[in-house]
Amino acid sequence: MSEPLDIPVKKVRCKELGDPAAFEKLFDRLAAKIFRYAFLRLSSKEDAEDVLSGTFLRVWEYLKRHEQEVLDYVDALVYRIARNLIIDQYRAKAPKISLEVLLTEGFELPAQARESPEKKTEYALVLQLFSKLDAEERDILLLRHVEGFSVIEIAALQGITENNASVRIHRALQKLKDLARGNVT
Numbered sequence: 073m074s075e076p077l078d079i080p081v082k083k084v085r086c087k088e089l090g091d092p093a094a095f096e097k098l099f100d101r102l103a104a105k106i107f108r109y110a111f112l113r114l115s116s117k118e119d120a121e122d123v124l125s126g127t128f129l130r131v132w133e134y135l136k137r138h139e140q141e142v143l144d145y146v147d148a149l150v151y152r153i154a155r156n157l158i159i160d161q162y163r164a165k166a167p168k169i170s171l172e173v174l175l176t177e178g179f180e181l182p183a184q185a186r187e188s189p190e191k192k193t194e195y196a197l198v199l200q201l202f203s204k205l206d207a208e209e210r211d212i213l214l215l216r217h218v219e220g221f222s223v224i225e226i227a228a229l230q231g232i233t234e235n236n237a238s239v240r241i242h243r244a245l246q247k248l249k250d251l252a253r254g255n256v257t
Contacts, residue, residue, distance in 0.1 A: 084146055087139040095135070099128055102147065105219060106154050112214060113158045113207075123161065127154040148229040151215070155229070162207075201251045209244035216241050 088094055106127055111120035130153045143149055202210060215221045215229065227237040 084143055085139075086135045086141045086143060089143075089146065090132075090135040090139060095132060098131075098146065098150075102150055103128070106150065109151065109214065109219060110154060110158055112218070113211070114161055119161050123154055123157045126157045130157075145225050145228045147221070148225050151219075151221075152229050155211070201248060204251055205244060205247060208240070209247060212237070212240050213244050213248070 089098060103124060107120050107124045110123035110127075111117065114120055114123065127150060131150055134149070134153070202213075205213070212226060212230075215226050216223075221229070223234055223237050223241065226241070227234045230237065232240075
């Protein structure tokens with residue numbers, strides 16, 4: 073058997089990703105990110121695990137059905153599938169995102185455990201403000217600033233133009249700033 077493929081973020085044929093070794097590398101590279109993405113949206117460890125497993129099952133099925141297709145952005149496909157499953161979860165359960173639930177489920181911002189009580193209070197305040205954004209605004213900010221997606225990748229994931237993605241990111245950030253200043257209720 074040949075050496076397993078390194079999975080590129082861009083331009084790969086579905087048939088290549090359908091190889092079990094290549095798919096395993098894709099899973100290893102994205103599983104924790106997809107779980108975090110789902111958990112931040114659903115506030116439930118069990119639901120996030122369901123989204124994670126469902127996402128990769130659907131990715132596998134997609135790869136097998138579209139073997140000759142070339143994907144421009146593999147990560148965008150995986151996140152799009154995860155996003156659709158999250159929407160399905162919302163429709164099924166209509167959960168509410170709550171800071172208390174996030175914290176009781178064990179969510180911590182990076183290095184939060186080592187931070188001073190003042191910093192922890194600031195983090196909690198940011199999370200409260202973040203929860204006041206609508207789902208689309210939270211989603212686009214998570215993709216850009218937590219997951220590190222480029223504007224091009226966000227546009228591909230959401231099926232919008234790059235300009236539209238850039239405008240949505242800017243508006244969501246501006247709304248978050250206005251909430252922090254007390255200019256929006």
